[in-house]
Amino acid sequence: MSETTAPDTSSAHRPAALLWAALPLIAFAAAIWWLYAANPLSSFYGVAPPVEGITFERTVLDSQGIRVLVRAGGSEPMTIAQVQVDDGYWHFVQEPAGPIARGDTAWIAVPYPWVLGEAHIVKLVTSTGATFEHEIAVAVPTPQPDGSRLWSQAILGAFVGIVPVVVGLMFYPALRGLGRGGLNLLLALTVGLLAFLLVDTLEDALELAGESAALFQGPAMVIFAAFGAFLLLLAVSRRRGAPTGLALAGYIALGIGLHNLGEGLAIGAAFATGAAGLGTFLVLGFTLHNVTEGIGIAAPILKERPPLWAFAALAQLAGGPAVVGIWIGSLAFAPHWSSLALSVGAGAILQVIVEVTAMLKRREGWTGLMSPAIVGGFAAGVIVMYATAMLVKI
Amino acid sequence: MATLATLLRGRLSRRNLLAAGAATVGGASLGIAGAAGSSAGGRPGTAGMELDICTTTSGVAPAQDHMEMHGDQMTVGAVDDAANGFDPTAILTDWDTGTLEILPDGTRQRTFTVTAEDKEIEIAPGVFFPAWTYNGRVPGPSLRAMEGEKLRIVFQNYGSHPHSMHFHGIHSARMDGVPGAGMIGPGDEFVYEFEAKPFGCHLYHCHALPLKRHIHKGMYGLFVVDPDPARHPEHEAVARSRLFGTPENAEWQELVMVMNAFDTNFDNENEFYAANTIAHCYMKNPIDIVRSRPVRIYLVNVVEFDPINSFHLHANFFDYYNQGTTLTPTLKTVDLIVQCQAERGILEFSFKDHEPGHYMFHAHQSEFTELGWVGLFNVTDAVS
Numbered sequence: 001m002s003e004t005t006a007p008d009t010s011s012a013h014r015p016a017a018l019l020w021a022a023l024p025l026i027a028f029a030a031a032i033w034w035l036y037a038a039n040p041l042s043s044f045y046g047v048a049p050p051v052e053g054i055t056f057e058r059t060v061l062d063s064q065g066i067r068v069l070v071r072a073g074g075s076e077p078m079t080i081a082q083v084q085v086d087d088g089y090w091h092f093v094q095e096p097a098g099p100i101a102r103g104d105t106a107w108i109a110v111p112y113p114w115v116l117g118e119a120h121i122v123k124l125v126t127s128t129g130a131t132f133e134h135e136i137a138v139a140v141p142t143p144q145p146d147g148s149r150l151w152s153q154a155i156l157g158a159f160v161g162i163v164p165v166v167v168g169l170m171f172y173p174a175l176r177g178l179g180r181g182g183l184n185l186l187l188a189l190t191v192g193l194l195a196f197l198l199v200d201t202l203e204d205a206l207e208l209a210g211e212s213a214a215l216f217q218g219p220a221m222v223i224f225a226a227f228g229a230f231l232l233l234l235a236v237s238r239r240r241g242a243p244t245g246l247a248l249a250g251y252i253a254l255g256i257g258l259h260n261l262g263e264g265l266a267i268g269a270a271f272a273t274g275a276a277g278l279g280t281f282l283v284l285g286f287t288l289h290n291v292t293e294g295i296g297i298a299a300p301i302l303k304e305r306p307p308l309w310a311f312a313a314l315a316q317l318a319g320g321p322a323v324v325g326i327w328i329g330s331l332a333f334a335p336h337w338s339s340l341a342l343s344v345g346a347g348a349i350l351q352v353i354v355e356v357t358a359m360l361k362r363r364e365g366w367t368g369l370m371s372p373a374i375v376g377g378f379a380a381g382v383i384v385m386y387a388t389a390m391l392v393k394i
Numbered sequence: 395m396a397t398l399a400t401l402l403r404g405r406l407s408r409r410n411l412l413a414a415g416a417a418t419v420g421g422a423s424l425g426i427a428g429a430a431g432s433s434a435g436g437r438p439g440t441a442g443m444e445l446d447i448c449t450t451t452s453g454v455a456p457a458q459d460h461m462e463m464h465g466d467q468m469t470v471g472a473v474d475d476a477a478n479g480f481d482p483t484a485i486l487t488d489w490d491t492g493t494l495e496i497l498p499d500g501t502r503q504r505t506f507t508v509t510a511e512d513k514e515i516e517i518a519p520g521v522f523f524p525a526w527t528y529n530g531r532v533p534g535p536s537l538r539a540m541e542g543e544k545l546r547i548v549f550q551n552y553g554s555h556p557h558s559m560h561f562h563g564i565h566s567a568r569m570d571g572v573p574g575a576g577m578i579g580p581g582d583e584f585v586y587e588f589e590a591k592p593f594g595c596h597l598y599h600c601h602a603l604p605l606k607r608h609i610h611k612g613m614y615g616l617f618v619v620d621p622d623p624a625r626h627p628e629h630e631a632v633a634r635s636r637l638f639g640t641p642e643n644a645e646w647q648e649l650v651m652v653m654n655a656f657d658t659n660f661d662n663e664n665e666f667y668a669a670n671t672i673a674h675c676y677m678k679n680p681i682d683i684v685r686s687r688p689v690r691i692y693l694v695n696v697v698e699f700d701p702i703n704s705f706h707l708h709a710n711f712f713d714y715y716n717q718g719t720t721l722t723p724t725l726k727t728v729d730l731i732v733q734c735q736a737e738r739g740i741l742e743f744s745f746k747d748h749e750p751g752h753y754m755f756h757a758h759q760s761e762f763t764e765l766g767w768v769g770l771f772n773v774t775d776a777v778s
Contacts, residue, residue: 081520082469084665088764089518089673091466111466125665127520129658 054132055213072100161322168294190296192381205342212336229347255348262342264325269333471519480531490535525612533652534615560601595718610698629721673766680772694738712743
């Protein structure tokens, strides 16, 4: 009897459950209707002007003058009434025209005769008289995509991304002879350099997040994108147990690659906004700084014999994104996308830190992790990265 | 890598451009030729503006090639004068002479009525400013009387703050329009009474505290006392030409120009400069001048936050009467005068020997010019 009644109650229960689920939604809808109909909050609105916010996302300088892409972040649609460049009012064309709704973007084109190598200030005046300022620190023509430029950017990307990884991987034969202690030291060194990159990447992601529109909630986006990437990669890589060997090297290369993609974006954007001079010495300095990354990728595969194409693939995976990043960054930069890419990179780096540490733990146990060799290796990794960075910081 | 980006940003913020000739991977990779920027350089803005401005005012479409279009340095659009309730072209010649009574003892008594009110005004196309006004306009009414008249100014405060009318003139302490003497709260009324003296080009403004805020919100206006020809026999002809309503005076083309500015974001720096409030209004609607008749400008500077303002006339020179209290010029044959706040004077000049055309005038602080304080005289053989 109970067998026959049970399905009945459950089927009778289903519409009731739907009704109960609908109830809070109906209540919410009613509350919203009342808010609009009775306007009980009118006393808060007062006569104060609406809150306004503008974020400058892109700047293009060419023979037609200056164009900026702005994103509105006001409590109400905002109207850009006038545009100043260098404390003077100029004709401008807004595309699309009219008030800019919250979160929407518009291009502002000003036929301003900008001067090569000098600074200019663009100031937008809204209908309430509020002003929003954007500094063009060094005016240079915005790069246009053409074959020779893409090629020379690729060379730059290769020098700061691929070359150091390849050089690091070329230590592989020499490192194969390392004993147990030497390999532990090298793995710890890898954790150290990844820790440096993690801090560095998060710092850059947060800085770019600060430049992006408020509605993207920069810091929260960075933290949760990084954490999400970390968990996703951890889950994917652990489908068949903890990754080791070539798989682990691949994940390290992926983490470094994502980090380099985000950095490529930032470098490309920096060029787009006017870095004309970058000395050969500095480029070589960055190359040196990044060689350690290659050694880190090589560490998990020292006891294996991967085919040669695997090395090429690892180098591409870790260094190639720098090239792509510079391309994208110089042609279509947006602070929130760059910040997001760096955040995902940070999550990927955290994942490999966990995996390499787990590998060391499996080899030496928890107490072994605290041995002078491993702690020293970790410290050495951080110090090497910090010191080589010091060489090129100005 | 991170360091590279950070480094680039750091270098940019210091505007520290490396020598272009350096053999660099970055520089070479970008292949930035100097040519594009140089061609964009072109002529300095103000010089080009003079040349191109006529084409702009005659309604040229938005720039296709801006290198030829320095006249594009201008606010975009037009102010709704009807909604504002005042028209800057009308303000040029709109005098408030009040009502005149001859008292039994023969005294000429002139009465003005002025109200203070809060009003949002459009000070540049699309930019709205929460002004405090006299008679709903900025600048306030241009009051005009004759030397020796007994003046009564009935002042009513319909605004949201205490206000006053502080006249630059000679009067008793009780009539000074400062706290405790003619300063009134919202809803109150006060009558300022004094004799119109000395003759000259003067001003009035609110003297409530904080003074800066009350002045830059719009509470100021011109106060002109014409000389009584009977009192100046040695310069009677000059005095008659200055006295409003005489045939000699009617020959002159008299203009009111109150040089003012607005700090729309309240950071103690002005965003818009103008004569008579509306930025660029006389660029878009040049002031008609008949070249055979002389021009007289009653000029006052009320700009807040900046120490000085100036007036420069193109292609011509003028005589200047500092504060207007003399009947002979205090400066002869100049094309530029400088005024601190509340300084004022009378400019007299003529275009009778000029060919018709657009003649520019502006503050010769280029910054003020580029932020709106610039205009044109449209000199013609006759007003069409």
